[in-house]
Amino acid sequence: MYTEELISVIPYKEIVGQLPTTIKDISIDSRSVQPKSIFICIKGYTVDGHDYAQKAVEMGAIVIVTERKLQLEGEVAQIIVQDTNRALGLLAAKFFEYPSNDITMIGVTGTNGKTSVSGIIHHMLIGMGEKSAVSGTIGFNLNGVLYESANTTSDALSTQQMIFRAKMEGCRAMVMEVSSHGLALGRLAGVDYDVAVFTNLTHDHLDFHGTMENYGNAKGLLFSQLGQDLTKNKSVILNADDPWSEKYAQLTPYPVWTYGLKNDANFRAENCCYDDNITTFDMITPEGKFPVSMKLIGEFNVYNILAATAVFYSRGFELEAIIEQIEDLNPVRGRMEKIVTDLPLQIFIDYAHTPDAIEKAINAALPYKKPDKKIIFLVGTGGNRDKSKRPAMAEKASKADYVVLTTDDPRYEEYDSITGDLEKGMQHENYACIGDRAEAVRHAVSVAEPGDIIIFAGKGHEDYQIIGNTKYPHSDAEIAIEAGRLKFV
Ligand SMILES: CC(=O)N[C@H]1[C@@H](OP(=O)(O)OP(=O)(O)OC[C@H]2O[C@@H](n3ccc(=O)[nH]c3=O)[C@H](O)[C@@H]2O)O[C@H](CO)[C@@H](O)[C@@H]1O[C@H](C)C(=O)N[C@@H](C)C(=O)N[C@H](CCC(=O)O)C(=O)O
Numbered sequence: 001m002y003t004e005e006l007i008s009v010i011p012y013k014e015i016v017g018q019l020p021t022t023i024k025d026i027s028i029d030s031r032s033v034q035p036k037s038i039f040i041c042i043k044g045y046t047v048d049g050h051d052y053a054q055k056a057v058e059m060g061a062i063v064i065v066t067e068r069k070l071q072l073e074g075e076v077a078q079i080i081v082q083d084t085n086r087a088l089g090l091l092a093a094k095f096f097e098y099p100s101n102d103i104t105m106i107g108v109t110g111t112n113g114k115t116s117v118s119g120i121i122h123h124m125l126i127g128m129g130e131k132s133a134v135s136g137t138i139g140f141n142l143n144g145v146l147y148e149s150a151n152t153t154s155d156a157l158s159t160q161q162m163i164f165r166a167k168m169e170g171c172r173a174m175v176m177e178v179s180s181h182g183l184a185l186g187r188l189a190g191v192d193y194d195v196a197v198f199t200n201l202t203h204d205h206l207d208f209h210g211t212m213e214n215y216g217n218a219k220g221l222l223f224s225q226l227g228q229d230l231t232k233n234k235s236v237i238l239n240a241d242d243p244w245s246e247k248y249a250q251l252t253p254y255p256v257w258t259y260g261l262k263n264d265a266n267f268r269a270e271n272c273c274y275d276d277n278i279t280t281f282d283m284i285t286p287e288g289k290f291p292v293s294m295k296l297i298g299e300f301n302v303y304n305i306l307a308a309t310a311v312f313y314s315r316g317f318e319l320e321a322i323i324e325q326i327e328d329l330n331p332v333r334g335r336m337e338k339i340v341t342d343l344p345l346q347i348f349i350d351y352a353h354t355p356d357a358i359e360k361a362i363n364a365a366l367p368y369k370k371p372d373k374k375i376i377f378l379v380g381t382g383g384n385r386d387k388s389k390r391p392a393m394a395e396k397a398s399k400a401d402y403v404v405l406t407t408d409d410p411r412y413e414e415y416d417s418i419t420g421d422l423e424k425g426m427q428h429e430n431y432a433c434i435g436d437r438a439e440a441v442r443h444a445v446s447v448a449e450p451g452d453i454i455i456f457a458g459k460g461h462e463d464y465q466i467i468g469n470t471k472y473p474h475s476d477a478e479i480a481i482e483a484g485r486l487k488f489v
């Protein structure tokens with residue numbers, strides 16, 4: 001690509017040296033720079049890409065985008081900008097010829113439900129015969145092949161690359177989980193969303209955002225960044241039962257569709273019934289009432305389904321076709337997923353790691369609890385991350401009859417520090433603190449009796465536990481089944 005053309009999309013303060021006529025590639029990682037590349041220096045939390053500019057030049061970078069003038073050896077031009085993160089988004093979008101303009105982009109944000117709603121939309125699209133890609137916490141799923149990603153919302157370069165690949169593979173749509181970190185750190189600059197969805201906003205990530213106000217405002221960027229061009233067919237999907245929705249509705253000129261169970265909304269559910277691992281309800285829509293029956297359990301999934309329905313409706317799909325897809329959906333991996341075992345227990349694997357999600361997960365299991373039987377809830381929290389949510393997590397977990405407090409990626413933090421913080425929120429005495437997660441899982445099984453429900457929360461789809469900075473293989477389900485066989489079979 002012509003260098004002049006590429007850099008025309010970014011505001012810059014100064015150019016140092018002679019720009020080459022063309023550049024061949026774009027990179028933010030000195031370890032994988034290709035010859036004749038433009039390298040953008042990104043400040044991380046642990047390391048700063050500016051420190052790797054010289055290495056990038058040695059690998060073949062011929063232009064460096066930087067926030068300050070660097071002392072570099074070799075034939076290289078420097079472009080000095082105010083904010084390399086923002087420049088990266090704009091350059092990456094231009095380099096890949098704005099792939100998000102050619103594909104329906106659906107962004108899903110919120111504290112809980114991003115993976116669930118994104119997965120639901122993706123699977124419904126596929127069910128309708130549309131090619132679709134989805135990116136988020138579970139990775140990047142392109143035509144059934146899953147690629148790992150480090151973050152829920154990847155850096156701006158990977159994001160544009162993913163959208164480009166989805167476009168080249170003929171996808172009609174791409175669904176993206178949009179995290180508040182991604183929005184605040186400019187990872188989504190240059191992405192043109194067609195539909196923006198909000199699930200809910202509750203306590204999480206305050207180590208990063210500081211206050212709920214900042215956290216909510218960061219999520220709001222998804223709606224304000226939709227733009228103002230009313231010739232574009234865009235829509236916004238908001239949860240009518242969450243107070244932040246009113247604020248987000250003010251941020252956009254595009255049509256807003258609401259959903260919810262409590263307040264007035266365009267899409268509502270009535271007569272919800274949770275029975276035999278089947279959920280039924282009447283969906284109230286702008287076109288009347290439709291009975292729905294689905295395999296996803298829990299009230300939170302009714303919200304997720306209403307959100308997905310609003311997305312499809314806003315894009316002109318027929319309600320009958322939408323509901324047909326809902327009835328075919330399988331539970332999302334690791335989200336109140338019931339594990340099939342030969343044990344006399346009901347075992348759920350779940351990803352709840354916020355107070356609100358824990359409450360919702362336990363509520364989802366309540367209809368399946370048999371008289372005189374227990375719900376055992378295992379909950380862990382991550383080390384070196386938002387500590388303020390820990391007591392609130394245990395407080396919500398206290399709704400279970402027995403609680404096992406443990407760790408979920410302790411990283412560099414002592415087990416006792418994590419379980420000790422959780423313990424402060426416990427509302428009853430029926431609990432144990434066991435920092436080693438494998439031991440904690442075995443303990444949960446050891447206190448179970450036939451007919452009990454055990455919910456293992458926090459790991460969801462993950463198959464590892466991070467201790468220090470090493471990922472060790474770990475599966476709550478496998479450990480539980482092994483312990484259960486020893487005990488019951
Ligand atoms: C705090 C944070 O956001 N850190 C992110 C950050 O890592 P970092 O600070 O260590 O910095 P780095 O990206 O490794 O290095 C900075 C720059 O130097 C470059 N570099 C580095 C080394 C080298 O040899 N050469 C080189 O060029 C890197 O390529 C990069 O451009 O940049 C990495 C690459 O983009 C991210 O993977 C990493 O996210 C870490 C894993 C993380 O845990 N982030 C969390 C807080 C996060 O972002 N979470 C949200 C929300 C999830 C949710 O909703 O639950 C998410 O979207 O995932």
Ligand SMILES: Nc1ncnc2c1ncn2[C@@H]1O[C@H](COP(=O)(O)OP(=O)(O)OP(=O)(O)O)[C@@H](O)[C@H]1O
Pocket residue numbers: 110111112113114115116117137152177199200300301303304334335336350351352353356357358360361460
């Ligand atoms: N709409 C919802 N409202 C509240 N809780 C939910 C909702 N959907 C799912 N949950 C609960 O939250 C957990 C996490 O769900 P999900 O992975 O879909 O959220 P997420 O926003 O992607 O989370 P993360 O940002 O951590 O990846 C689930 O396992 C479930 O317990």
